[in-house]
Amino acid sequence: MNRHWVKTKDGSPSLYVPELQQNYHSLHGALQESRHVFIEAGLKLFADQKEVRILEVGFGTGLNALLSHFEKQKPSQSIYYHSMEKYPLQEEEWQALEWPELFSEKPEYQEFYLDLHKAAWEQEVCLRPDFTLLKNCTDLRTYSAKAAQYDLIYFDAFSPEAQPELWSESVFAEMHKALKAGGRLVTYCVKGSVRRAMKAAELEVEKIPGPPGKREMARALKEV
Numbered sequence: 001m002n003r004h005w006v007k008t009k010d011g012s013p014s015l016y017v018p019e020l021q022q023n024y025h026s027l028h029g030a031l032q033e034s035r036h037v038f039i040e041a042g043l044k045l046f047a048d049q050k051e052v053r054i055l056e057v058g059f060g061t062g063l064n065a066l067l068s069h070f071e072k073q074k075p076s077q078s079i080y081y082h083s084m085e086k087y088p089l090q091e092e093e094w095q096a097l098e099w100p101e102l103f104s105e106k107p108e109y110q111e112f113y114l115d116l117h118k119a120a121w122e123q124e125v126c127l128r129p130d131f132t133l134l135k136n137c138t139d140l141r142t143y144s145a146k147a148a149q150y151d152l153i154y155f156d157a158f159s160p161e162a163q164p165e166l167w168s169e170s171v172f173a174e175m176h177k178a179l180k181a182g183g184r185l186v187t188y189c190v191k192g193s194v195r196r197a198m199k200a201a202e203l204e205v206e207k208i209p210g211p212p213g214k215r216e217m218a219r220a221l222k223e224v
């Protein structure tokens with residue numbers, strides 16, 4: 001996949017894919033979007049759990065994994081992080097990305113970022129005592145979920161305009177199956193057709209305030 005890096009408004013980097021006309025993150029700020037949508041609206045709901053099991057659609061730059069490790073509410077919490085990615089970044093791409101705001105003052109962020117990318121694919125890797133990573137190089141459309149495995153899904157695919165097949169009722173039915181009862185799915189996209197596909201897959205969807213530059217985002221619940 002052809003892509004090049006771009007700088008977003010909060011100073012953090014992202015990637016642009018010309019053939020899909022898609023950015024990996026909001027141009028209003030990659031870092032603030034990831035924090036708002038996935039950490040604040042997702043991970044923080046599980047602050048009281050000793051372990052949180054996360055499924056991510058689209059590993060990409062690894063930013064969501066990085067923030068999940070460092071910005072969870074309780075340092076004692078452990079995270080099992082399973083991410084699916086069809087088009088992994090090449091080494092020269094992930095080596096070129098830098099988050100000055102994160103890396104310059106906190107060398108442990110940079111170290112963890114490199115560890116995330118160097119970790120082997122298709123196997124569980126214990127990156128830190130409180131962080132286990134499983135990266136699968138796979139197509140979301142072929143994903144067949146084991147029931148009730150995850151507390152939280154970071155649904156971070158490219159937009160439904162670019163990849164409508166990833167925002168379908170059948171994909172959300174797998175997401176519903178993969179969630180534990182009471183589990184949540186968060187995504188930046190709040191489009192009506194997407195919310196209808198989620199509802200058809202028996203997820204209960206709400207619109208909540210979005211990150212800067214976006215009025216709303218969606219959060220879905222698998223009912224108990």
Ligand SMILES: C[S@@+](CC[C@H](N)C(=O)[O-])C[C@H]1O[C@@H](n2cnc3c(N)ncnc32)[C@H](O)[C@@H]1O
Nearest residue numbers: 024058059060061085086087139140156157158
């Ligand atoms: C919006 S980007 C988000 C990436 C990542 N979460 C980040 O913060 O960098 C969408 C990601 O979905 C991946 N992707 C695209 N099609 C996919 C598919 N069919 N199955 C799995 N991943 C896919 C892309 O390669 C890209 O990494």
